[in-house]
Amino acid sequence: MNExxxxxREELRQKNKRKTSILPIIFTVILAIAIAAxxxxxxxxxxxxxxxxxxxxxxxxxxxxxxxxAQELKSKGLIKNETVFKIYTRINSNSGFYIGNxxxxxxxxxxxxxxxxxxxxxxxxxxxxxxxxxDSILKISKxxxxxxxxxxxxxxxxxxxxxxxxxxxxxxxLITDEVYGKNIKYALEGYLYPAVYNIDDNETVESxxxxxxxxxxxxxxxxxKNTNKNWNINGKKTQISIHKYITxxxxxxxxxxxxxxxxxxxxxxxNRLAKGMKLQTDPSANYAADKLTGAPTQKELTEDxxxxxxxxxxxxxxxxxxxxxxxxxxxxxxxKTDYLYFLHATKDGKGYFxxxxxxxxxxxxxxxxxxxxxxLIKKRLIKIWYVPLLLDKPVKGVLFCVIALNFN
Numbered sequence: 001m002n003e004x005x006x007x008x009r010e011e012l013r014q015k016n017k018r019k020t021s022i023l024p025i026i027f028t029v030i031l032a033i034a035i036a037a038x039x040x041x042x043x044x045x046x047x048x049x050x051x052x053x054x055x056x057x058x059x060x061x062x063x064x065x066x067x068x069x070a071q072e073l074k075s076k077g078l079i080k081n082e083t084v085f086k087i088y089t090r091i092n093s094n095s096g097f098y099i100g101n102x103x104x105x106x107x108x109x110x111x112x113x114x115x116x117x118x119x120x121x122x123x124x125x126x127x128x129x130x131x132x133x134x135d136s137i138l139k140i141s142k143x144x145x146x147x148x149x150x151x152x153x154x155x156x157x158x159x160x161x162x163x164x165x166x167x168x169x170x171x172x173x174l175i176t177d178e179v180y181g182k183n184i185k186y187a188l189e190g191y192l193y194p195a196v197y198n199i200d201d202n203e204t205v206e207s208x209x210x211x212x213x214x215x216x217x218x219x220x221x222x223x224x225k226n227t228n229k230n231w232n233i234n235g236k237k238t239q240i241s242i243h244k245y246i247t248x249x250x251x252x253x254x255x256x257x258x259x260x261x262x263x264x265x266x267x268x269x270x271n272r273l274a275k276g277m278k279l280q281t282d283p284s285a286n287y288a289a290d291k292l293t294g295a296p297t298q299k300e301l302t303e304d305x306x307x308x309x310x311x312x313x314x315x316x317x318x319x320x321x322x323x324x325x326x327x328x329x330x331x332x333x334x335x336k337t338d339y340l341y342f343l344h345a346t347k348d349g350k351g352y353f354x355x356x357x358x359x360x361x362x363x364x365x366x367x368x369x370x371x372x373x374x375x376l377i378k379k380r381l382i383k384i385w386y387v388p389l390l391l392d393k394p395v396k397g398v399l400f401c402v403i404a405l406n407f408n
Contacts, residue, residue: 044084045110048077052106054325057128057196059101060117066090069097069117078104078113089114101128101198131212133194133324134253137186139292140322153205158188163206170210171217178243183306183317185287190246190319191216220246223328232274233314243318245331250319251309253327254283261344261351262330267337268353277340279309287320343367 056076060069066089070082079085088110097117104113129147131140137158141151157163161180164187168175179187193215197208224242231240240248251269256262272279285296288305301308307316339353341360352367354360 041084041087044081045088046080047107047109048080049106055103055105055195057101057103060097064097066097073104073113077106078108079110085110103196127199129197129199129208131192131194131197131322133327134321135194136287136292136321137189137192138290140192142292147199149199149203149205149208154209155186157205157209158186158192161187163209164188167210167213171213173221174213174217174242176241176243178241179318181317185307185318187318188213190250190321190323192322193219194322194324219325220323220328223325223332227328227332231270234276235274244315245328246323247315247317247319249323249327249331250321251279251281251284251315252331253323254321255281255344256327256330262327263333263335264337264339264351264353265342266331266334268339268342270334271338271340273314275340276313278311278313279315281309284309284316284320287316 056078058069058072058076058078060072064072066086067082070079070085073079073085074082092111092114098119102116104116108116127147129144135143137155141154144151144154164175164179167188168179175191179191188209192209192212195212195215197211199208220242224245227245229240229245230237232238233240248269252262252266255265255269269279269281282296282301285300285303285308286292286294288303288307289296289300291300301310304311306312307320309316337353338355341354341357343352343354343360343363344350350367352363354363
């Protein structure tokens with residue numbers, strides 16, 4: 001009997017021992033799962049792109065709850081997970097979301113985004129006004145006609161010396177005395193950063209321009225500080241000012257095609273500067289002629305203006321457009337090449353780069369959508385004996401020229 005009791009006791013001891021030995025394993029597994037879950041949750045609260053500081057506008061309407069806001073944020077690339085946003089909101093937010101427009105950034109964490117959305121001071125109501133990359137001051141003024149602000153007053157303010165001196169005192173690293181140059185068309189051209197701006201009921205032309213310059217200061221000054229300020233101009237190393245930096249970037253902005261080609265286009269313009277060549281960029285001729293759309297005419301290309309880089313060597317007196325961060329970064333990281341020419345608006349949508357004018361002409365014949373008629377004459381593709389045919393039988397003459405164009 002005693003032996004049976006002892007045996008039973010031993011079995012119970014062994015059983016309890018096995019249970020005891022399993023507990024640490026179970027605890028370890030639970031701890032590992034908890035750590036993994038917390039790590040995942042933490043990761044989901046970190047910025048989508050910590051290096052992207054571009055503003056993204058989101059509108060919170062009256063009937064928006066956390067689910068709808070989460071959906072909007074996710075669709076605009078501001079958060080990683082909608083469910084995590086809703087959970088995090090319940091845990092961390094002590095107040096509701098405000099109605100209005102908010103400027104958020106992909107570099108913001110979930111905590112920062114929620115802080116913005118639950119702050120009354122950050123909610124922006126009223127109409128918005130967009131400055132698009134590549135817009136000139138003349139274009140911005142025309143677009144301003146759709147708002148309550150005066151486009152005429154806007155054009156006056158961008159050249160108002162007293163107002164600009166106030167801005168210069170507020171943003172001394174951005175606005176230098178170069179904006180007062182005698183050939184400058186609009187003093188603040190290039191200094192109004194492309195973005196979406198809110199126009200409240202108490203908005204004025206001065207306050208709107210100040211916001212635009214503030215944005216330019218925040219974006220452009222750091223990029224200028226990080227670039228190589230010593231450029232080769234006419235074979236000499238030259239220290240370039242922020243004004244010249246913005247001027248070159250504005251040309252690149254107007255000539256840019258695909259983002260992956262911008263660094264090559266930048267190299268073309270820098271190489272031309274180094275050799276003392278004319279930049280010969282169509283947007284500069286358009287700017288000189290106050291032309292907002294379309295290609296420049298032959299007359300406009302030959303117009304004697306300090307802004308026309310077909311007739312003037314080097315950079316124009318100032319910028320010709322508002323410029324995006326992408327163009328400044330392309331200029332900062334321009335490729336090292338020997339290219340002096342580039343061709344875009346081609347049949348296949350690609351850019352083609354060449355070292356000589358002869359190569360450029362051959363590429364133009366092969367890839368450009370419509371090869372300019374005057375170049376056909378220059379290259380003797382339409383010979384002099386075509387002229388009588390054009391004069392005698394115009395219809396047949398034109399058809400013959402079209403055939404010549406397609407077979408050369």
